[in-house]
Amino acid sequence: MSPRLALLAVLLALAGCEQAMHDMYGQPKYKPLQPSPLFADGNSARTPPPGSVPMAQGEAADTASGRHGQMTLPPAPGPALPPDAQGRSLARGEVGERRYANPLPLTASLLQRGRERYDIYCAPCHGLAGNGDGMIARRGFPAPPSYHTDRLRNASDSHFYQVISNGYGVMYPYADRIAPPDRWAIVAYIRALQLSQHAPRDRLTPQDLARLPVTPDNGGRR
Numbered sequence: 477m478s479p480r481l482a483l484l485a486v487l488l489a490l491a492g493c494e495q496a497m498h499d500m501y502g503q504p505k506y507k508p509l510q511p512s513p514l515f516a517d518g519n520s521a522r523t524p525p526p527g528s529v530p531m532a533q534g535e536a537a538d539t540a541s542g543r544h545g546q547m548t549l550p551p552a553p554g555p556a557l558p559p560d561a562q563g564r565s566l567a568r569g570e571v572g573e574r575r576y577a578n579p580l581p582l583t584a585s586l587l588q589r590g591r592e593r594y595d596i597y598c599a600p601c602h603g604l605a606g607n608g609d610g611m612i613a614r615r616g617f618p619a620p621p622s623y624h625t626d627r628l629r630n631a632s633d634s635h636f637y638q639v640i641s642n643g644y645g646v647m648y649p650y651a652d653r654i655a656p657p658d659r660w661a662i663v664a665y666i667r668a669l670q671l672s673q674h675a676p677r678d679r680l681t682p683q684d685l686a687r688l689p690v691t692p693d694n695g696g697r698r
């Protein structure tokens with residue numbers, strides 16, 4: 477094919493594209509609020525069928541899972557907690573939030589799932605034990621707070637759930653990567669991590685006590 481013929485073929489092909497684009501712009505459609513004789517009420521806008529799940533609102537808005545219609549509905553929150561259970565100050569993001577307990581039954585498999593998800597999604601920054609010293613923080617990302625502070629020990633389960641769902645300060649949200657039941661599993665596991673560093677003495681068995689090292693910190697007493 478001569479160069480001229482080739483050029484002509486390309487131009488014709490492009491013109492074809494242009495025509496197809498116009499067909500797409502010009503397709504029959506209703507603009508918002510335009511009337512339509514098709515429906516008895518004369519409106520082109522239809523009300524969604526009962527039970528429809530909105531994908532442009534709420535916690536699945538703009539997430540891949542919301543867009544693809546694979547949203548898992550959050551389990552109903554657990555029992556409501558009093559505004560400030562211990563009479564101590566609330567976590568920063570918790571002011572004005574409603575406080576709920578984890579709605580999922582606390583089982584070993586929930587904790588195992590929580591541990592697995594935590595180690596994947598949270599430990600890189602928060603550290604495997606929740607001290608805020610994960611590899612990403614050690615390499616320069618702003619350091620997250622340790623979970624082992626009074627403030628976060630007293631924060632409600634729902635506060636952790638909110639932080640995972642909506643992000644917090646420089647921490648971005650995980651709503652599109654962690655399904656709601658897994659968020660609660662992670663919350664349960666964080667509670668276990670907190671307990672692991674701060675177990676009340678009277679909840680330890682004699683076997684646990686026997687395994688405690690005797691250090692100057694505890695006055696030589698187990």
Ligand code: HEC
Nearest residue numbers: 567568597598601618619620621639640644645646647650
């Ligand atoms: C890329 C690093 C990074 C990852 C991954 C990460 N976080 Fe964070 N997180 C942070 C930083 C940084 C802060 C402190 C943000 C601030 O105060 O601006 C924070 C804060 C928090 C807080 C404290 C909120 C408060 O009230 O002070 C909680 C709880 C938390 N993250 C939970 C999680 C959980 C659960 C996961 C896993 C699903 C997770 N984070 C994953 C970096 C991260």
